[in-house]
Amino acid sequence: MQNRIRFPGGWLGFLLMLPQLAITVLFFVWPAAQALWQSTQSQDPFGLATRFVGVDNFSALFQDPLYLGTVKTTLLFSALVTALGMGSALLLAAMVNQVRFGKRFYQTVLIAPYAIAPSIVAVLWLFLFNPSLGWISYLLRGAGYEWNHALNGGQALALVVMASAWKQVSYNFLFFYAGLQAIPASLIEAAAMDGAGPLRRFRDLVLPLLSPTSFFLLVVNLVYAFFDTFAVVDAATGGGPGKSTETLILKVYLEGFKGLDLGSSAAQSVVLMAIVGLLTVIQFRYVERKVQY
Amino acid sequence: MASSGFSPLVRLTAAAALTGVMASANAVTEITFWHSMDGALGDKVNSIASQFNASQKEYKVVPVYKGQYDESLAAAIAAYRSGNAPDIVQVFEVGTATMMQAKKAVKPVWQLMAESGEKFDEKAFIPAVAGYYADAKTGHLISMPFNSSTPVLYYNRDAFKKAGLPDAPPKTWPELAAAAAKLKASGLSCGYSTGWQGWVLLENFSTWHNLPYASLDNGFGGSKAVLQFNSPLHVKHIEFLQKMAKDGTFTYAGRKDEASAKFYSGECGIMTGSSGSLANIRKNAKFAFGMGMMPYYPDVKGAPQNAIIGGASLWVMGGKSAAEYKGVARFLKMVSSPAVAADWHQSTGYLPVVSAAYELTRQQGFYDKFPGADIATRQMMNKPPKPYTRGLRLGYMPQIRTVVDEELESVWNGQKAPKAALDSAVARGNELLRRFEKTAD
Structure with missing residues (x-):
């Protein structure tokens, strides 16, 4: 303890932290505080008439039975996007890890979707699934399955889940692939010599060793599904049919930016912040315990 | 800096x-x-x-x-x-x-x-x-x-000919339904579709049929207006379309202008959509098409009135x-x-x-x-506008349109009865109007 290196004066440390603190305050704390303040106001879009309404915006929200429906849709949507995005990325990473020739090619191709703008992603998938022109819906019709996501809520949800997850697969793939390469080959070989088959090795060796990566990706993917998917959903279904693909973030966007209802939109983003904060706390408290570093 | x-x-x-x-x-x-x-x-x-x-x-x-x-x-x-x-x-x-x-x-x-x-x-x-x-x-x-x-009606003249229909746009809703059924029988997969359903099927439907969309002259008379598009005639109209949706003569394409693509690709024989889509349809349609005014119900007094x-x-x-x-x-x-x-x-x-x-x-x-290019104007000047057919002046109208979209979709896919859907749209829309009223100074 005596020999610990100490920097003279606390101000230098503070000074070095200042840029990061400034960014945090400016881009995270300040907007969050603004949203909190805004959520207690009733205001016209131009800011000409502002009134303090306390928790009115929140109580209006929670009295709306449809809002609860949107919360449920969001949870389902986020769970599906995360599961599909991470599952397929893990599968692809494991397969690329086995490939002997053309590794670079697969890597490049699999990373490409990450560079595509969200609304373009939606348009691509819409082309595939367009009820009259898309070739996947055409094939489905040939197989006797009628695809029309404009009317069928389940199909619409499937469409936005696939499009949103597809966009995230590249990112997940990169991390899983790096994680797989960090696993010492000697461990795998030792297990193989002990008679463990590929599936057994994957389940009992690779997966546990990947758990830090998986945990990190779980957090990132859930945040992605909650916050970053509205452009895809907006372009693909606009929340419809009915409310079957309306997520919380889409509702914030539609009512705040398109509908100019600032009070309600702010209240909704505060609720969203609370939900995601809660989810993250749960993840770090309970899920992280199972992670082996 | x-x-x-x-x-x-x-x-x-x-x-x-x-x-x-x-x-x-x-x-x-x-x-x-x-x-x-x-x-x-x-x-x-x-x-x-x-x-x-x-x-x-x-x-x-x-x-x-x-x-x-x-x-x-x-x-x-x-x-x-x-x-x-x-x-x-x-x-x-x-x-x-x-x-x-x-x-x-x-x-x-x-x-x-x-x-x-x-x-x-x-x-x-x-x-x-x-x-x-x-x-x-x-x-x-x-x-x-x-x-x-304004919304106008487009029809595929080639498809009409093939189905043995006269070369004229359907004037009324019953005529439209009959034509759509014939088109369907002649092998078309979609008889009728519409773009911008809230604007066409409820907003313009109201003024065209001499009905208010909301009280206080559709909001021109003040911010206390309440929505009224769940009148018996509105309900009858949506029931009429629900029946068409059930027997496959009306195909719902989406909330925006998706019907246009279905029309110019030849899939749908009739569509109602914006007169502003004309240039796009003219460019893409590989068949002869014609235009007509919005359909109406002949038994409604005062219809057709004017479009908004x-x-x-x-x-x-x-x-x-x-x-x-x-x-x-x-x-x-x-x-x-x-x-x-x-x-x-x-x-x-x-x-x-x-x-x-x-x-x-x-x-x-x-x-x-360019025959048909004047139809939009003629609809506007059809009759001098009445106080409740001048237009809409309602707050949070973008959200109200979304509510209408959601409720109508639940009618088209059979989850809700037309009356229940319109009642719910009106109730939800009125809540939005009251919220808007509160933001005024």
Whole structure:
């Protein structure tokens, strides 16, 4: 303890932290505080008439039975996007890890979707699934399955889940692939010599060793599904049919930016912040315990 | 901001650029004009602006495309709040109530014209167009009508022939249903579809059938209006369409303009959609098509009455200098002159906003060359508008449209009965209206 290196004066440390603190305050704390303040106001879009309404915006929200429906849709949507995005990325990473020739090619191709703008992603998938022109819906019709996501809520949800997850697969793939390469080959070989088959090795060796990566990706993917998917959903279904693909973030966007209802939109983003904060706390408290570093 | 990081050369160039800007600013007054016209429409806006700029030396109109309607409105509001509002902004018709409520933020067009000493005849405008943007009490124009459209009916003439139908648009809803059934029997997968369902099937349906959409003259009479589109006739209409959806003669394509693609690809034989889609359909349809007025129910007294517009108008923002306002007034005057308005109408498919532009277009023989191009205008002028068929002036109208979309979708996919869906849409819409009312000062 005596020999610990100490920097003279606390101000230098503070000074070095200042840029990061400034960014945090400016881009995270300040907007969050603004949203909190805004959520207690009733205001016209131009800011000409502002009134303090306390928790009115929140109580209006929670009295709306449809809002609860949107919360449920969001949870389902986020769970599906995360599961599909991470599952397929893990599968692809494991397969690329086995490939002997053309590794670079697969890597490049699999990373490409990450560079595509969200609304373009939606348009691509819409082309595939367009009820009259898309070739996947055409094939489905040939197989006797009628695809029309404009009317069928389940199909619409499937469409936005696939499009949103597809966009995230590249990112997940990169991390899983790096994680797989960090696993010492000697461990795998030792297990193989002990008679463990590929599936057994994957389940009992690779997966546990990947758990830090998986945990990190779980957090990132859930945040992605909650916050970053509205452009895809907006372009693909606009929340419809009915409310079957309306997520919380889409509702914030539609009512705040398109509908100019600032009070309600702010209240909704505060609720969203609370939900995601809660989810993250749960993840770090309970899920992280199972992670082996 | 610290400037020490820049090299002397950069600073010199910046200074030179700045003086250049200031010098030109002394000579001409710049007028910023934010709009949402993309593609060919945007080119047309640019050409109107350069025409104006070439016609005089004092003012320079700078048109800027700011994204779609909701985006440019949000941008203009954000700019206003930070003190950098443009001089002119194009706002879609459903944003009208929001703009009118913001009295301090906008400059009424009639006032602008009066103060700048421009001669301005408000009677020159087509009444049903001007009515949408006029003050309910005084009748003065608050914003300048610019691009307006109404729903019209398109039909595939080749498909009609094949199905053994007469070469004429169905005039009434029963006729339309019968034609759709015949089209379907002749092998078409979709008889009838519509774009913009809320606008066509409820908003315009109301005024076309001489019914109010909301109380207090659809909100023109005050912000206490309540929605009324769940009347027996509205319910009957949606039941009629639900039946068509069930037997497969009406295909729901989506909330926006998706029906257009279904029509010009030949999949749907009949569609109702915006008159503004004409150019697009003309470009893509590989078959002969015809146009007609919106269908109506012949047993309804007073139908057809008149259509109401969609589209946008030009708003002048408040708090600008007198010099800028003078330029804005001159520019808006030019935009509404018969020659410019007629050219705009002919090249875009939007309505002529002044009666003289309609007459001019007729004299030029445009309607003989392009039959159907006058249908939108004829629907507007079908009968003089009544107090409750001038238009809609309801707050949070974009959200109300979404509510209507959601509820109608639940009818088309069979989850809800028409009456229950319309009742629920009205109840949810009224809640939005009460919220909007509270935001007013």
